[in-house]
Amino acid sequence: MHKYHCLNPIAAVGLDLFSDDYQKVEDIKDAEAVLVRSAAMHDLELPEGLAAVARAGAGVNNIPLDKCAEKGIVVFNTPGANANGVKELVFAGMLYASRDIVGGIDWCLANQNDENIAKTAEKQKKNFAGTEISGKKLGVIGLGAIGVLVANAATHMGMEVYGYDPYISVSAAWSLSRSVKHISNVEDIYRECDYITIHVPLLDSTRKMIGADAIAMMKPTAIVLNFARDLLVDEEAMVDALAAGKIKKYVSDFPNTTTVGAKGCIVTPHLGASTAESEDNCALMAVREIRDYLENGNIVHSVNFPDCSMGACMTAGRIGILHKNESGMLSHFTTILGNAGINIDGMANKSRGDYAYALIDVDTNVPEDVLAKLEQTDGVLKVRKVK
Numbered sequence: 001m002h003k004y005h006c007l008n009p010i011a012a013v014g015l016d017l018f019s020d021d022y023q024k025v026e027d028i029k030d031a032e033a034v035l036v037r038s039a040a041m042h043d044l045e046l047p048e049g050l051a052a053v054a055r056a057g058a059g060v061n062n063i064p065l066d067k068c069a070e071k072g073i074v075v076f077n078t079p080g081a082n083a084n085g086v087k088e089l090v091f092a093g094m095l096y097a098s099r100d101i102v103g104g105i106d107w108c109l110a111n112q113n114d115e116n117i118a119k120t121a122e123k124q125k126k127n128f129a130g131t132e133i134s135g136k137k138l139g140v141i142g143l144g145a146i147g148v149l150v151a152n153a154a155t156h157m158g159m160e161v162y163g164y165d166p167y168i169s170v171s172a173a174w175s176l177s178r179s180v181k182h183i184s185n186v187e188d189i190y191r192e193c194d195y196i197t198i199h200v201p202l203l204d205s206t207r208k209m210i211g212a213d214a215i216a217m218m219k220p221t222a223i224v225l226n227f228a229r230d231l232l233v234d235e236e237a238m239v240d241a242l243a244a245g246k247i248k249k250y251v252s253d254f255p256n257t258t259t260v261g262a263k264g265c266i267v268t269p270h271l272g273a274s275t276a277e278s279e280d281n282c283a284l285m286a287v288r289e290i291r292d293y294l295e296n297g298n299i300v301h302s303v304n305f306p307d308c309s310m311g312a313c314m315t316a317g318r319i320g321i322l323h324k325n326e327s328g329m330l331s332h333f334t335t336i337l338g339n340a341g342i343n344i345d346g347m348a349n350k351s352r353g354d355y356a357y358a359l360i361d362v363d364t365n366v367p368e369d370v371l372a373k374l375e376q377t378d379g380v381l382k383v384r385k386v387k
């Protein structure tokens with residue numbers, strides 16, 4: 001019986017994919033797999049038996065990836081599964097920032113008992129007028145699952161779109177509209193764009209990527225949208241620039257004491273992926289990843305180990321070995337198995353940075369003492385007997 005624990009509510013359509021061989025447990029200590037959305041895992045004690053963590057979403061800055069790797073815990077995310085939900089909210093953000101929709105709604109509510117509200121509204125509506133997004137320049141920083149959707153949709157809204165991503169994947173590049181102008185110096189976006197939207201992961205290299213210098217380059221009419229992570233932006237500098245009228249609006253999906261209530265800030269409570277469709281997509285993908293890993297040893301969409309897949313096991317046994325990406329590891333494994341008289345039928349070994357994964361199909365059951373020898377090999381993080 002495999003045991004899993006949910007650190008956040010996970011959509012039922014995903015959890016329903018777990019077969020009768022799976023049991024949900026209330027205590028993470030008992031879990032072999034954990035499903036999580038935004039819950040912070042950095043200070044959590046990770047149980048010895050934990051084999052996999054699936055982030056039902058894209059950002060993994062809430063998970064200690066290296067600590068997990070060192071403990072032989074494979075962390076997955078669900079790339080692209082919530083991208084459309086975020087894309088749609090980015091457009092809502094652009095519209096909210098361009099026209100005083102919130103002010104207009106608040107005015108209507110405040111005047112709900114006025115019998116002449118229709119007539120008064122016609123006089124008052126000039127106070128809530130705004131500008132259109134068609135014909136304006138949009139800069140998209142980060143052209144991954146979300147950035148590409150935003151950029152492409154914006155071209156259909158009549159915007160002139162600039163795209164910046166020095167690390168763009170081949171598949172994202174294929175998906176990007178030819179109308180999007182390729183920008184190689186992000187400063188061109190800061191200087192020229194009316195709307196600037198950021199869609200990069202939070203990493204040490206991207207922290208405060210939009211800093212005071214970048215903000216100083218922007219037009220006084222610029223609108224900055226942040227549906228990625230608050231720490232990507234120097235928000236103190238942003239709030240100061242807004243107060244001084246140096247830029248127009250900052251739309252953020254990450255409430256904190258710096259931005260909520262500050263002049264020119266429009267803040268939503270991390271709603272980007274909070275749609276039925278995104279929650280279902282993420283849950284389905286996360287559960288499939290966990291099942292494929294626990295049942296077949298396959299790693300697909302990991303963020304701390306390499307992807308490595310050999311389909312379903314058709315031989316007598318299969319073992320998965322999470323190990324350091326160091327020379328000589330494979331020869332240790334083959335020697336230990338060979339000395340035990342175990343023939344290798346098939347094998348894959350993939351690496352990613354400091355870590356690697358070997359998946360080995362064998363012609364017989366691998367006994368406990370052989371597994372123990374593999375586990376005791378220097379550089380081995382965890383050995384799993386899949387079958």
Ligand SMILES: NC(=O)C1=CN([C@@H]2O[C@H](COP(=O)(O)OP(=O)(O)OC[C@H]3O[C@@H](n4cnc5c(N)ncnc54)[C@H](O)[C@@H]3O)[C@@H](O)[C@H]2O)C=CC1
Pocket residue numbers: 057058059060079080082083086141142143144145146147164165166167168169172199200201202205206227228229253270271272273274
């Ligand atoms: N508000 C919300 O509810 C949600 C927020 N997010 C956030 O959005 C981020 C992006 O999500 P996806 O598009 O799905 O991720 P993704 O991994 O598909 O795309 C990220 C892109 O950023 C690019 N990138 C990395 N460093 C860069 C840099 N220095 N400059 C320019 N581009 C850079 C990468 O090459 C990649 O193409 C997530 O990491 C997460 O933090 C994601 C989903 C929901």
Ligand SMILES: O=C(O)CCC(=O)C(=O)O
Pocket residue numbers: 037038056057058059060082270272273274
């Ligand atoms: O699960 C959520 O609502 C958060 C989504 C998110 O921020 C992400 O996928 O990176």
